[in-house]
Amino acid sequence: MTSWLDHTINGLIVGNIYALLAVGLALIFGVSRLINFAHGSVYVVGAYIGWVAVAHLHTPLPVTILLVAAGSALLGLLIERFGLRPLQGSTKIAPLLATIGISFVLDQIVQIVFTPDPRALPSQLPDWRFQIGGGTIGALDILIAAIGFTSAVLLFGFLRFTKLGWAVRATAQDRDAARQMGVDVDQVNRIVFAIASALGGLSGLLVGMYYNYIDPAMSFQATLKGVVAEVVGGVGNIPGAIVGSLILGLVESYGIALLGTSYRNLFAFILLVVILVLRPNGLFASKRQLPPEPLTGTFIAPSKPVPLPTPALLAALAVAAVLPLVIAQPYLLQTLTNAWLYALLGISLTLIAGTVGQISLGHAALLAIGGYTSALLTLDLGVPVGLSILAAGFVAAGLGTLLAWPAFRLRGHYVTIATLAIGEIVSLAILNWESLTRGPIGVFGIPPISLFGYPIESARAVYWFTLAILAVLAALQLRLLRSHLGRAWRAVRDDDVAARSYGIALDRYKALAFITGGFAAGISGGVTSHLYSFINHETFNAQLSILALTIVILGGMGNVFGAIVGSVLLIGLPEVFRVAAEYRVLIYGLVLLLLIRFRPQGLFGTV
Amino acid sequence: MIHATRRRALALGSLLLATAAAPAAFAQTAKPTGEPVLIGVSGPLTGPNAQYGAQWKKGFDLALDEINASGGINGRPLAYQFEDSQSDPRQAVAIAQKFVADPKIVFEIGDFSSPASMASSPIYQRAGLVQFGFTNSHPDFTKGGDFMWSNSLTQAEEQPQVAQYAVKELGLKRVAVLHLNTDWGRTSKDILVKAVRDFGAEVVATEGYLPEEKDFRSTLVRVRDANPDGLLLISYYADAALIARQLKATGLNKPVVAVGSIYSPKLIELGGDAVNGIYTNSQFFPEDPRPEVQTFVKSYIAKYGAEPDAFAARAYDTVILAGHVFRQYGTERRAIRDGLAEIKDVPSVIFGKATFDKETRRVVGAQNARLVIKDGKFVVWDRSAIPTR
Numbered sequence: 001m002t003s004w005l006d007h008t009i010n011g012l013i014v015g016n017i018y019a020l021l022a023v024g025l026a027l028i029f030g031v032s033r034l035i036n037f038a039h040g041s042v043y044v045v046g047a048y049i050g051w052v053a054v055a056h057l058h059t060p061l062p063v064t065i066l067l068v069a070a071g072s073a074l075l076g077l078l079i080e081r082f083g084l085r086p087l088q089g090s091t092k093i094a095p096l097l098a099t100i101g102i103s104f105v106l107d108q109i110v111q112i113v114f115t116p117d118p119r120a121l122p123s124q125l126p127d128w129r130f131q132i133g134g135g136t137i138g139a140l141d142i143l144i145a146a147i148g149f150t151s152a153v154l155l156f157g158f159l160r161f162t163k164l165g166w167a168v169r170a171t172a173q174d175r176d177a178a179r180q181m182g183v184d185v186d187q188v189n190r191i192v193f194a195i196a197s198a199l200g201g202l203s204g205l206l207v208g209m210y211y212n213y214i215d216p217a218m219s220f221q222a223t224l225k226g227v228v229a230e231v232v233g234g235v236g237n238i239p240g241a242i243v244g245s246l247i248l249g250l251v252e253s254y255g256i257a258l259l260g261t262s263y264r265n266l267f268a269f270i271l272l273v274v275i276l277v278l279r280p281n282g283l284f285a286s287k288r289q290l291p292p293e294p295l296t297g298t299f300i301a302p303s304k305p306v307p308l309p310t311p312a313l314l315a316a317l318a319v320a321a322v323l324p325l326v327i328a329q330p331y332l333l334q335t336l337t338n339a340w341l342y343a344l345l346g347i348s349l350t351l352i353a354g355t356v357g358q359i360s361l362g363h364a365a366l367l368a369i370g371g372y373t374s375a376l377l378t379l380d381l382g383v384p385v386g387l388s389i390l391a392a393g394f395v396a397a398g399l400g401t402l403l404a405w406p407a408f409r410l411r412g413h414y415v416t417i418a419t420l421a422i423g424e425i426v427s428l429a430i431l432n433w434e435s436l437t438r439g440p441i442g443v444f445g446i447p448p449i450s451l452f453g454y455p456i457e458s459a460r461a462v463y464w465f466t467l468a469i470l471a472v473l474a475a476l477q478l479r480l481l482r483s484h485l486g487r488a489w490r491a492v493r494d495d496d497v498a499a500r501s502y503g504i505a506l507d508r509y510k511a512l513a514f515i516t517g518g519f520a521a522g523i524s525g526g527v528t529s530h531l532y533s534f535i536n537h538e539t540f541n542a543q544l545s546i547l548a549l550t551i552v553i554l555g556g557m558g559n560v561f562g563a564i565v566g567s568v569l570l571i572g573l574p575e576v577f578r579v580a581a582e583y584r585v586l587i588y589g590l591v592l593l594l595l596i597r598f599r600p601q602g603l604f605g606t607v
Numbered sequence: 608m609i610h611a612t613r614r615r616a617l618a619l620g621s622l623l624l625a626t627a628a629a630p631a632a633f634a635q636t637a638k639p640t641g642e643p644v645l646i647g648v649s650g651p652l653t654g655p656n657a658q659y660g661a662q663w664k665k666g667f668d669l670a671l672d673e674i675n676a677s678g679g680i681n682g683r684p685l686a687y688q689f690e691d692s693q694s695d696p697r698q699a700v701a702i703a704q705k706f707v708a709d710p711k712i713v714f715e716i717g718d719f720s721s722p723a724s725m726a727s728s729p730i731y732q733r734a735g736l737v738q739f740g741f742t743n744s745h746p747d748f749t750k751g752g753d754f755m756w757s758n759s760l761t762q763a764e765e766q767p768q769v770a771q772y773a774v775k776e777l778g779l780k781r782v783a784v785l786h787l788n789t790d791w792g793r794t795s796k797d798i799l800v801k802a803v804r805d806f807g808a809e810v811v812a813t814e815g816y817l818p819e820e821k822d823f824r825s826t827l828v829r830v831r832d833a834n835p836d837g838l839l840l841i842s843y844y845a846d847a848a849l850i851a852r853q854l855k856a857t858g859l860n861k862p863v864v865a866v867g868s869i870y871s872p873k874l875i876e877l878g879g880d881a882v883n884g885i886y887t888n889s890q891f892f893p894e895d896p897r898p899e900v901q902t903f904v905k906s907y908i909a910k911y912g913a914e915p916d917a918f919a920a921r922a923y924d925t926v927i928l929a930g931h932v933f934r935q936y937g938t939e940r941r942a943i944r945d946g947l948a949e950i951k952d953v954p955s956v957i958f959g960k961a962t963f964d965k966e967t968r969r970v971v972g973a974q975n976a977r978l979v980i981k982d983g984k985f986v987v988w989d990r991s992a993i994p995t996r
Contacts, residue, residue, distance in 0.1 A: 003832050006857070010824040017822075108653065116657035118845050120876045134831065135824065135857040211821050211849055213877050217655040221819050256825040261816040262788050264825075334704035334730075338697050431788065431817075440793045440815070442722065444747040448729065457733065459704060532696055532726030533751075536790060539696055539722045575701065584691060585653045 005133040007257045008250065013141055015249025017210065019148040020203030021226030022233065022241035024196035027155065030236030031172045031192045033092070035413055037099040038079055039200050040223030041106035044216055046072040046201020047208040048114055051121050061124040065202065072201020073194040075106075080193035085186065086597055092412070093359060094600040097553055100546060101596060103219060104589030111216040112586070118215035121208035144206050151199055152242050159238070168192060172236065220542070224420075228272045231417055234282020243284065247271075266428040269421040276418045277406045305605035308561055316561075317471055321464070330459035337459070337531075339571040340466040344524035345544075346551040346563030347474055348517035353549065354558030354606065355481065356513040357493030358407070359416045362423025363548045365403070366518050368430060368540035370396040370525025372437060375446045375535060386451045389526035396522020401514040408510045411496070423545055431537040442536025449530045466527060473520045474560050480516065481560070481607065489513055490558075554595060556602030565603060639679025643686035644938050646929060647706035647736075649717040649727065654693035655819075656719055659742070659918055663717075664689065666915070666922025669907055674930040680938060685930060688712065694719045696726035703727035707734035713938045714739065714929055721745040721790045728755055737944050741925040742918070745790050749968040756947050758925060758961060758970045760890060762795045765866060768888050768975050769839065770802035773864040776977070776990065777886065779837035781811045783830045785823075785850060786841035788815030795841045795866065803839070811835050816846070823850050827857040840865035840885075844916070847885070848878035855881060862886065871916035875983050885980045886988060890957045890973040891920040894987070897974075903956050920956045928953050928961060 021043065028036045049071040053064045083102045087094045125143060129136040159165040170178040171188045179185050204222075208214040225248070233244025248268055255267030275283065324333055345367060353359045374392035377383040383391065403426065407418040430437045437443070449456040449465060456465050480486050488509050491499040500506055529535045551570050555562025573591060577584040648667070651660040667687055674685050690706075692699040699718045706712045707730055715731060715738045718724040724740050725748060731738035732752030740748055744759045773779045782803055786792040792815065800810050812833035814826050827850070830838065838854075838861055840847050847869040854860070863885045870889040874882055893904040893914055903923055907915040915923075931953045936946025947968070952960040961970045977988040 003828050006828045007825055010822075010828065010857075013824065014822050111653065111657060116661060118658065118873065118877060120879070122879070129856070131858075134828070136855070138856065207821075212852060212879060213821070213845065213849060215658070215845075217657075218819075218821075221821075253825045257829060260829070261814045261820065261823075261826040264820070265817070330708045331701060331705035334701045338701060440788050441745075441790050444725065445750075457729075528697075532700065532722075533729050534722060534725035534747075535696075536722050538720070539726075571697075574698070 003134065003257070006135050007253045009132055009135065009137065011250035011253030012246055013137065013249070014252060015229075015246035016141065016145050016148060017203070017207050017245075018225050018229040018248055019152075019242045019245035020144065020199060020206065021222055022229035022245045023148065023152055023155065023238055024199040024203070025226045025230045026233070026236055026238050026241035027192055027196040027199075029230065030238070031168055032084070032095070032189065033172075033413070034084075034095050034099065035227060035417070036196070037096065037223055038083075038102040038106065039099075039196070039226060040219035040221070041103040041110075042072055042075055042079075042197045042200040043204035043207075043222045044110055044214070044219045045075055045106060045204070047121065047204035047214040047218075048110055048216075049201065050205035050208060051114075051119055051214060054121060054124065055119075064124065064205065068201050068205045069198040072204075073198040075201070076193040076195075076197025077190055079197070080190055083593065084193075085189070087600070090600040093553065093557075094596050096413075096416075097550065098593060098596050100550070101589045101592040103223070104585055104592065107216055107219050108583075108586040108589065112583070114216065116216055118213055120212050121205075121214050122212060123209040125209075140206070140210050144210065147202065147206065148242060152238055155195070155238050164188075164191065224424075224542075225268070227417060228268055228421070231272055231414075232275050232283060234284045235413075237282055237284055240282050240284040244282065247283070262432055263428070265424060266432065269424045269428070272421040273406055273418060273425070276410060276414055276421075280410055280414055303556075303601035303605045305556060305559055305562075305607045306603075308604070313561065320467055324460040324463050328460075333459040333463045335571060335575050336568070337463045337466050339568045340463075340470045341524050341528055341531075342548070342551060342567035342571055343470055343564040344466075344473065344520045345548045346555065346567045347470075347477055347560050348520040348524070349548045350552045350555065350558055350560065350563040351477060351489075351520075352513050352517045353552055354556070355486065355489045355493060356510060358404075358419075358510060358513070359412075359549070360404075360419040361416050361542075361545050361549060362419035362421070362426070363521060364540040364542060364544040365423040365426035366396045366400045366521035367525035367528065367544065368426055368537070369399050370522030371529035371535050371540060372430065372443070372525075373522070374526030375443045375529040376436070378447055378530075379443065379445065385447055385449055385530055389449075389523060389530070392526030392529075393519040393522040396525065397515045397518035400518035400521070401511050404514050405507075405511075408507050420542070420545070423542060427537050427541065437537070440536065442534060442539075443529070444534050446529050446533045446535070448533065449527065462531065469523060469527070470564070473523070474564065477516070477520075477560050481558075485509075485512065493558075550592060553600075553602055554592075556604040556606055558607040559602065559604045560607075562602055562604035562607075639675055639682055639684040641683050642711075643684045644680045644713060644933055645709075645711045646685070646687040646926070647702075647709070647712040647715045648687050648689040649692045649699050649702045649706070649715065649723070650689065650719050651694040652689065652691035654695070656694045659719055660689075660691070662916065662918040663922040665907070665911055666919040666924075667926050669903070669910060669919075670923045670926035670930070672910070673906070673927070680930065680933045683938075685926075685933070687716070687926070692718050692723055694723045696723045699723035699727045700730065703730040703738075707731060707736050712736065713933075713940055714943055716741065716925060716929075721748065724748060725751060728752065731755070735944070736940050737947065739925065739929070741921050744794070746794055753968070754944055756944075756963065756968045758928065758955075758958070758963075759921070760867075760957070760973050761967075761969055761971075762791075762798045764971060764973065765888070765890075766795055766798040767802040767805075769864060769866050770799055770806055770808075772886060772888055772977055773837060773839055774803060774806035774808040776988075777837065777862060777864065779808060779862065779864070781809045781834065781836045782839050783812040783814070783833055783835035783837075784810060784839045784841065785814050785816065785826065785830070787843070787846065788817055792841050799839060799841065799866075818846070820846065821849060823853045824857055827853060827859055831857060831859045835861060837862045837864065839863075840869065842866070842869055844869045844871040844874040845877060848874050848882060851878045851885060852881040867891070867917065870978070870985070871918075872914045873916065875980065875985075880983075882980050883982065887978050887980075887985075889917065889976050889978050889985070891915075891917045892976045892978060892985060892987075894985070895974070895976060897959065899954050899956050899959070924955050924957050924961075928955065 229245035233240030370392035377388040551566040555566030728751035786796040955961040
């Protein structure tokens with residue numbers, strides 16, 4: 001029995017750490033309706049400010065805390081002023097993407113300045129330890145809990161009892177109405193970002209000290225866990241965020257106790273999906289609470305797509321088709337082949353995210369399902385390669401739709417979070433389901449692509465093969481978009497209440513979109529696995545999902561041609577910047593930010 | 608094993624010193640000129656594994672300094688072209704196409720992770736360019752074709768040594784194994800568990816964890832409940848430090864034996880007092896008296912002002928090896944492949960002398976030092992100092 005006590009204490013300790021992250025995220029979401037993906041980066045910056053203070057300035061702990069809080073708050077102000085305020089009035093998705101871009105830039109700057117090596121961040125507290133159960137807790141555990149709890153109480157009091165706090169809440173409820181009532185909305189935003197970032201930076205410092213370990217790559221996990229904890233508690237709900245974090249910590253700890261360490265994140269994400277399905281407003285949302293999502297029709301910018309006559313499209317296709325005859329450089333062809341494979345992913349996501357409005361951040365899962373299906377079919381069952389790729393499309397369509405089913409009843413940001421979780425669940429299932437997937441060892445020796453016995457191996461042949469698949473599926477999708485089905489999909493996106501009252505069964509149309517999109521993504525994954533001959537659970541990771549979404553936004557939501565151009569650009573850009581290796585991700589992030597700032601509807605506009 | 612090879616190594620090392628490590632004394636050597644002999648490197652300079660790419664560069668640069676100071680490759684300078692793949696298979700594949708199409712590139716090193724390396728193997732194999740993976744311990748890596756070579760230590764060789772240290776030397780009877788749940792960790796674990804059993808001890812728990820894991824308290828409670836008398840870690844230095852620090856917090860005071868990959872000055876920095884008493888087998892150990900090692904360590908410290916870790920040592924070893932092959936067998940792609948199979952007894956920090964097995968295309972016979980961390984320093988373990996726990 002004592003081990004259960006220990007697992008409980010461990011869960012609370014970890015939850016404690018998540019709470020610091022979740023409170024900041026909740027605050028920002030509460031006011032800006034924004035999932036701040038840059039929060040993890042602020043956390044990293046905070047940790048490194050702390051490192052400089054401790055290792056070089058030798059400041060005592062209270063001064064270190066002040067420095068970190070001030071520095072991170074300043075960073076928050078900068079993010080708000082230069083990253084997000086210019087995006088006011090643009091689509092809801094623009095700030096979300098901007099925070100992703102900002103996190104690229106910040107993480108990369110930290111990495112360039114401090115090198116990617118992990119560093120020790122020694123705790124400045126005495127090493128007191130208290131025996132509880134079989135284990136011990138230290139002074140730092142108590143400090144973390146105290147800071148988390150105190151900040152939550154202070155924030156709660158601030159929001160409830162001060163005039164500025166009212167302004168914050170008014171802004172949260174209705175930005176325009178608040179502005180009409182004389183609330184300086186920008187001022188409110190600034191304050192919220194400063195406070196939330198100070199907390200985020202502080203949590204970086206404390207977590208760094210707790211583990212005596214900081215590195216620039218820890219930002220993504222921090223964001224992920226913070227978001228999960230926040231949703232469990234109810235987005236925008238600060239006391240909820242703390243309780244949600246503790247619950248998340250406990251669930252993870254018990255999960256490990258039951259099944260083992262590899263299952264930690266699996267439990268975290270399953271908890272998230274269950275909460276989203278059963279209580280999408282979080283465990284502690286009151287019934288009277290307004291739906292925290294914007295009403296329909298505002299999530300994606302209505303804009304006029306750039307007109308693209310059919311002859312122009314055909315000409316573009318012809319140019320792409322004859323390109324290998326002109327340019328024999330395999331490197332360029334390989335890069336373009338990659339771009340076509342991403343474009344398949346892009347047209348899949350642009351349908352689901354753009355046309356039907358279900359912004360998915362778990363799209364890599366479809367690739368993974370397709371890749372594993374085709375690889376395992378050829379290796380374990382001896383299915384010929386061409387057929388296995390087709391099967392990959394169907395399995396990804398079917399399984400992907402089933403997995404996304406719980407997300408169908410959700411809207412807006414919730415879809416994004418749910419799909420992010422589903423994507424992670426798929427990746428973890430692949431890792432842990434060893435009898436089928438070979439677990440972490442991965443699948444090796446996947447045969448190269450061949451059609452009717454003819455091997456497709458040269459860079460040129462693979463190029464044409466992928467281009468042909470892309471052309472067929474893109475043409476099919478363009479045809480569908482012009483049909484009744486396409487109109488119904490757009491109706492679901494633009495106003496789901498109105499669509500439903502016209503008799504459109506939302507779930508069925510969403511399912512149709514996931515089937516169509518899942519097919520393209522599954523094919524892309526299948527081809528990829530044969531091209532690489534080796535895949536494992538890391539081949540199709542979460543970063544890929546973010547890249548896919550970026551491709552779609554860049555091209556214009558729902559825009560098939562846009563997704564293709566977007567993927568050529570986003571696959572091409574890093575190759576162009578390869579010379580500037582260390583600065584590549586930085587440049588990439590900046591380009592993304594500039595695009596979002598100056599052309600949020602994408603290059604070719606929303607269809 | 609160190610002692611057994613010391614004398615031979617000494618003779619060899621003085622040779623190495625003469626040819627490579629004393630640029631000042633051999634200043635009359637003509638400075639290499641002309642078109643450089645180019646090695647393509649595909650590895651992470653950004654992204655989550657960027658720290659390893661940074662270590663690679665340090666090791667490579669040091670080896671290049673030595674080779675070019677002693678005449679380069681038959682009068683031509685040796686250089687490398689590092690392309691950042693972020694260890695992402697897609698980018699590694701594109702880089703592979705770039706390298707194979709570039710006639711100046713005669714030899715390829717990398718990538719870092721197995722998905723990235725093995726995804727690009729078919730391209731290198733078809734084009735007939737050697738892909739040399741010095742971090743690729745994945746058992747299938749060199750099965751990609753006869754152009755896939757590796758001097759990474761195979762787990763089949765390293766893990767039994769760890770098991771022997773833990774069971775035979777330290778007398779552990781009931782061990783718990785914690786391993787990174789990656790291809791490397793998983794393969795290692797399977798071999799280690801088997802070896803431990805072969806030595807007659809019992810494995811009471813195995814726990815795999817993800818590379819980004821930071822919190823091990825719950826895992827360690829599970830381990831504690833299995834009541835082991837010692838822990839075996841298949842970890843890198845960063846996670847090993849985290850585990851060591853959390854052992855105390857969970858009240859688990861048992862001896863810890865870890866595989867050689869934890870060997871890094873960073874382990875001590877990150878782990879503090881908590882890593883004292885950890886036993887490890889290392890193929891690389893800066894205080895190793897062999898002259899190859901001393902030459903490397905001295906010039907590394909002189910150039911970078913810090914102690915090298917095993918990654919830098921392997922990177923250095925690899926370029927030195929490439930230099931020897933190029934000098935003896937020329938710089939034609941196919942000749943290099945044949946040269947790798949032929950070349951014998953290349954002086955090496957990790958292996959003492961490196962010779963490839965023609966069948967597996969790997970090197971066997973790495974040095975093996977038994978170390979223990981004492982007062983924040985790696986020291987050679989002394990049998991008489993077995994703690995009476």
